[in-house]
Amino acid sequence: MxxxxxxxxxxxxxxxxxxxxxxxxxxxxLLMKTVFRMGIPVSGKNFFPxxxxxxxxxxxxxxxxxxxxxxxxxxxxxxxxxxxxxxRDLQEVAPGGVLLYDSxxxxxxxxxxxxxxxxxxxxxxxxxxxxxxxRTRILMKNMAYVGVLAALLELDRDVIVELIxxxxxxxxxxxxxxxxxxxxxxxxxREHLECPLPQRVKALNKTTGHIMIDGNxxxxxxxxxxxxxxxxxxxxxxxxxxxDAFKSFCERYRKDPxxxxxxxxxxxxxxxxxxxxxxxxxxxxxxxAFTPTSGPGLSLMSEFLGFAYFTELPAVLFDVQRVGPSxxxxxxxxxxxxxxxxxxxxxxxxxxxxxxxxxxECFELAVTAFDLADRLQTPVIVLSDLDIGMNDWLCPELDWxxxxxxxxxxxxxxxxxxxxxxxxxxxxxxxxGIPQRTLPGVHPRGAYxxxxxxxxxxxxxxxxxxxxxxxxxxxxxxxxxxxxLVPEPVIRRSRKGAAVGVIAVGSxxxxxxxxxxxxxxxxxxxxxxxxxxxxxxxxxxxFLEQHEHxxxxxxxxxxxxxxxxxxxxxxxxxxxxxxxxxxxLPMDHRCVTEALEQHAARGVAA
Amino acid sequence: MTSIAKPKIVxxxxxxxxxxxxxxxxxxxxxTLCAGxxxxxxxxxxxxxxxxxxxxxxxxxxxxxxxxxxxxxxxxLSASHGFNSVHGRMPSIATGASAANRELYLLGxxxxxxxxxxxxxxxxxxxxxxxxxxxxxxxxxxxxxxKGQFSASADVGSEAKxxxxxxxxxxxxxxxxxxxxxxxxxxxxxxxxEQLVPLIxxxxxxxxxxxxxxxxxxxxxxxxxxxxKSYAHAREFNHPAIHADFVPPAAEIKASYxxxxxxxxxxxxxxxxxxxxxxxxxxxxxxxxxxxxxxxxQRDGEVVTGLLYIDEKTGLDLHGINGTVSxxxxxxxxxxxxxxxxxxxxxxxxxx
Numbered sequence: 026m027x028x029x030x031x032x033x034x035x036x037x038x039x040x041x042x043x044x045x046x047x048x049x050x051x052x053x054x055l056l057m058k059t060v061f062r063m064g065i066p067v068s069g070k071n072f073f074p075x076x077x078x079x080x081x082x083x084x085x086x087x088x089x090x091x092x093x094x095x096x097x098x099x100x101x102x103x104x105x106x107x108x109x110x111x112x113r114d115l116q117e118v119a120p121g122g123v124l125l126y127d128s129x130x131x132x133x134x135x136x137x138x139x140x141x142x143x144x145x146x147x148x149x150x151x152x153x154x155x156x157x158x159x160r161t162r163i164l165m166k167n168m169a170y171v172g173v174l175a176a177l178l179e180l181d182r183d184v185i186v187e188l189i190x191x192x193x194x195x196x197x198x199x200x201x202x203x204x205x206x207x208x209x210x211x212x213x214x215r216e217h218l219e220c221p222l223p224q225r226v227k228a229l230n231k232t233t234g235h236i237m238i239d240g241n242x243x244x245x246x247x248x249x250x251x252x253x254x255x256x257x258x259x260x261x262x263x264x265x266x267x268x269d270a271f272k273s274f275c276e277r278y279r280k281d282p283x284x285x286x287x288x289x290x291x292x293x294x295x296x297x298x299x300x301x302x303x304x305x306x307x308x309x310x311x312x313x314a315f316t317p318t319s320g321p322g323l324s325l326m327s328e329f330l331g332f333a334y335f336t337e338l339p340a341v342l343f344d345v346q347r348v349g350p351s352x353x354x355x356x357x358x359x360x361x362x363x364x365x366x367x368x369x370x371x372x373x374x375x376x377x378x379x380x381x382x383x384x385x386e387c388f389e390l391a392v393t394a395f396d397l398a399d400r401l402q403t404p405v406i407v408l409s410d411l412d413i414g415m416n417d418w419l420c421p422e423l424d425w426x427x428x429x430x431x432x433x434x435x436x437x438x439x440x441x442x443x444x445x446x447x448x449x450x451x452x453x454x455x456x457x458g459i460p461q462r463t464l465p466g467v468h469p470r471g472a473y474x475x476x477x478x479x480x481x482x483x484x485x486x487x488x489x490x491x492x493x494x495x496x497x498x499x500x501x502x503x504x505x506x507x508x509x510l511v512p513e514p515v516i517r518r519s520r521k522g523a524a525v526g527v528i529a530v531g532s533x534x535x536x537x538x539x540x541x542x543x544x545x546x547x548x549x550x551x552x553x554x555x556x557x558x559x560x561x562x563x564x565x566x567x568f569l570e571q572h573e574h575x576x577x578x579x580x581x582x583x584x585x586x587x588x589x590x591x592x593x594x595x596x597x598x599x600x601x602x603x604x605x606x607x608x609x610l611p612m613d614h615r616c617v618t619e620a621l622e623q624h625a626a627r628g629v630a631a
Numbered sequence: 632m633t634s635i636a637k638p639k640i641v642x643x644x645x646x647x648x649x650x651x652x653x654x655x656x657x658x659x660x661x662x663t664l665c666a667g668x669x670x671x672x673x674x675x676x677x678x679x680x681x682x683x684x685x686x687x688x689x690x691x692x693x694x695x696x697x698x699x700x701x702x703x704x705x706x707x708l709s710a711s712h713g714f715n716s717v718h719g720r721m722p723s724i725a726t727g728a729s730a731a732n733r734e735l736y737l738l739g740x741x742x743x744x745x746x747x748x749x750x751x752x753x754x755x756x757x758x759x760x761x762x763x764x765x766x767x768x769x770x771x772x773x774x775x776x777x778k779g780q781f782s783a784s785a786d787v788g789s790e791a792k793x794x795x796x797x798x799x800x801x802x803x804x805x806x807x808x809x810x811x812x813x814x815x816x817x818x819x820x821x822x823x824x825e826q827l828v829p830l831i832x833x834x835x836x837x838x839x840x841x842x843x844x845x846x847x848x849x850x851x852x853x854x855x856x857x858x859x860k861s862y863a864h865a866r867e868f869n870h871p872a873i874h875a876d877f878v879p880p881a882a883e884i885k886a887s888y889x890x891x892x893x894x895x896x897x898x899x900x901x902x903x904x905x906x907x908x909x910x911x912x913x914x915x916x917x918x919x920x921x922x923x924x925x926x927x928x929q930r931d932g933e934v935v936t937g938l939l940y941i942d943e944k945t946g947l948d949l950h951g952i953n954g955t956v957s958x959x960x961x962x963x964x965x966x967x968x969x970x971x972x973x974x975x976x977x978x979x980x981x982x983x
Binding site: 061062235236237238246249250252254255257274278279281285286287288289290291292294295296298299300301302303304305306307308309310311312314328329332422423424425426427429430431463464465466467468469471472473474475476477478486 | 687688689690692704705709710711712713714715716717720722723724725726727728729730731732734735752753756760949950953954955956957959960961962963965967968969970971972974975976978979982983
């Protein structure tokens with residue numbers, strides 16, 4: 026196909042199809058980081074199988090001068106390195122796009138398209154000729170396509186080389202071979218191909234003050250900065266890297282270089298039932314403690330979550346949501362644990378939830394979670410997801426207020442107890458529904474009994490109706506206090522008097538922001554309320570009241586956020602309309618754009 | 632029904648320990664268990680052990696799960712913090728408590744249902760972690776609160792009150808603990824306070840997981856003829872293999888023993904356990920031989936009791952493995968935990 030002339034500088038999607046276990050991750054992250062260091066906003070989404078070696082894997086990089094970080098919904102350049110998926114990869118390229126493949130082996134003639142440009146480069150052959158070791162040949166094939174793309178997209182070779190040097194700083198031998206492989210591809214492309222493509226990059230300065238970080242790493246940093254000392258967990262995708270990161274940060278910041286003594290303790294539990302138990306034992310004893318998990322783990326933790334709610338013990342959980350139920354699709358993303366988390370356990374229970382939209386908020390809300398858990402003496406569940414947790418996101422650099430002090434809530438010290446006339450665990454001393462607590466080992470007067478059995482406000486065992494109700498009614502009062510303390514929603518107002526609203530949580534944000542911009546350009550306006558916490562505060566209720574028609578956007582089949590809104594606000598169901606995205610891949614703007622366009626069209630017709 | 636407080640009357644003549652406390656200060660609320668329950672004798676042994684060890688009650692954390700046995704922490708050490716967790720999950724709570732505050736004395740009280748059925752996994756993993764705690768199983772072979780079902784420790788051929796005969800092999804926590812590398816494994820009988828009190832004291836001073844399986848007859852559902860966990864059966868088939876005397880640090884060994892009869896084992900705080908062989912040829916430092924001996928006696932229907940295995944030297948406890956600082960994590964000032972703003976800014980170079 027003749028190449029289209031219209032240039033697409035800094036605005037295209039590059040997708041790499043590969044086989045997992047071949048080391049493509051480092052090549053793909055090198056590509057993305059290069060774009061980032063050239064000052065151009067970029068995002069990367071990894072679509073990987075629940076497998077260690079041999080199955081298809083894709084990496085999608087969106088280059089966006091306007092800073093849109095969600096998927097765009099189409100692919101402009103496909104690097105097809107996997108024969109298994111070649112046919113579907115070819116189909117996915119948008120008309121006018123480009124497909125790059127390894128021409129070492131012949132392709133099926135039937136697999137061709139007239140409306141795209143197909144470029145063959147003998148990547149395997151070149152690497153086989155240059156490198157002797159079999160594993161090196163496989164790895165370097167990936168670096169070679171990075172080299173080809175460097176020529177086609179005009180990526181800065183110096184930036185690539187710098188990144189290679191940083192990545193392999195501890196293995197100098199690898200710097201040389203990786204650089205060779207880059208040049209192999211680069212030289213071939215310059216010699217044999219028409220460079221650059223219309224889809225290419227040009228340096229900007231839009232990433233200054235930004236970083237590329239995944240949500241699990243950021244959340245782990247939040248745990249370190251919040252002063253968490255005990256972590257308990259059972260490995261589960263996609264939350265595993267959170268504890269890995271916490272441990273590695275603690276080894277760096279919390280280990281005495283002389284004695285090797287550690288100021289933290291991570292326990293890999295036998296299951297999630299134990300992981301949450303360890304967290305509760307630790308918070309009861311006065312440490313800040315947390316557990317990262319995902320849907321199946323949250324289910325197992327349900328019994329203890331109800332116990333913690335009723336006995337009023339702090340706990341911080343990170344539920345990095347994946348596709349369920351059961352094993353579901355463990356490497357695919359979803360927001361389908363909302364109801365399970367909000368009401369986890371038997372009996373009357375409600376839990377505080379926080380919804381970060383990106384890694385930056387994973388860091389901030391991790392700290393908030395510990396403060397709220399201590400202040401409210403109750404579990405706080407941070408609902409992240411695989412997209413946020415495991416993909417690198419472009420976000421503003423993390424900052425830290427040196428004046429920050431943890432809010433440990435109403436914990437009575439030895440001095441408090443020494444002067445106190447008496448201490449009763451569940452008495453509402455301040456009228457906010459939050460009682461006072463003590464820690465074991467501090468003072469003889471602080472002793473009390475934690476029990477999941479019915480207890481009265483003095484902490485004593487009871488089966489008396491009045492005494493039981495006194496306690497659970499106070500818990501309701503505490504819930505009202507929680508609604509005032511949790512982070513407020515972020516509201517984007519289009520212009521005064523928009524009758525249409527959009528409500529969402531978490532990782533839907535990037536797609537919605539893009540949709541609203543696109544709609545505004547067409548004269549369709551909507552306000553947007555990004556809820557950041559449950560219980561819903563006053564501002565969420567006001568937003569619902571202020572808008573005639575509200576779209577609730579979420580990534581699950583059953584409209585769980587809408588259910589939660591209806592159950593907790595008594596809002597009219599007729600005024601809420603769902604936009605649901607639940608296939609397991611991160612959402613793009615189209616479902617929102619289309620739904621609001623249709624709504625606007627109906628309005629015009631009426 | 633609410634709990635029953637025990638009137639506290641301290642007689643002038645009551646002996647006081649090194650902290651100036653009397654044994655009454657180590658008691659708890661009135662027991663609501665059935666009259667004659669073996670568990671109440673264990674409660675009394677716990678009270679005596681902690682009183683004699685001169686341990687401040689508020690530095691003890693009483694941990695339990697669910698069941699008759701798990702109710703007992705309300706009946707001793709009323710000035711201690713108590714944690715009555717969910718069924719079978721006390722070991723995880725204890726793990727967290729120990730992780731956060733390694734100075735707490737952790738005393739876990741569980742039952743055969745709580746530890747050998749619903750909580751078997753947690754029990755074994757706490758043992759595997761060598762968590763620094765005393766873990767007492769009040770073992771009666773039966774579910775009391777749900778009225779008389781067999782538990783996993785019921786012996787083959789043991790008859791339930793309503794006549795049903797158990798045919799599934801029992802899970803023996805002692806043999807399991809030995810097989811899993813337990814560092815302190817003991818068995819006793821609730822009716823033998825002479826034997827039990829020193830075992831509890833040694834367990835408290837042992838660094839690591841001290842399992843004490845205590846045969847504790849259920850008078851209501853498992854004390855009839857045909858039961859292998861009745862008082863009568865326990866008395867007849869109790870086979871003490873080794874007796875442990877507890878000697879506090881710096882105290883003199885007063886009793887006189889024949890040379891070669893007694894093996895002293897020093898515990899980490901300087902106190903000692905004197906192991907006196909009751910049965911000829913029993914060796915409490917040989918894990919394999921201990922299992923063989925217990926199994927051989929079991930074939931004859933006998934229950935071997937005493938401090939059956941102790942290893943004070945080789946194993947590391949949870950904190951030894953983790954390399955935790957000596958100050959309890961819960962007491963570290965925040966300034967020592969937060970790396971600060973400059974570190975955060977420096978760290979982020981790697982994310983650019």
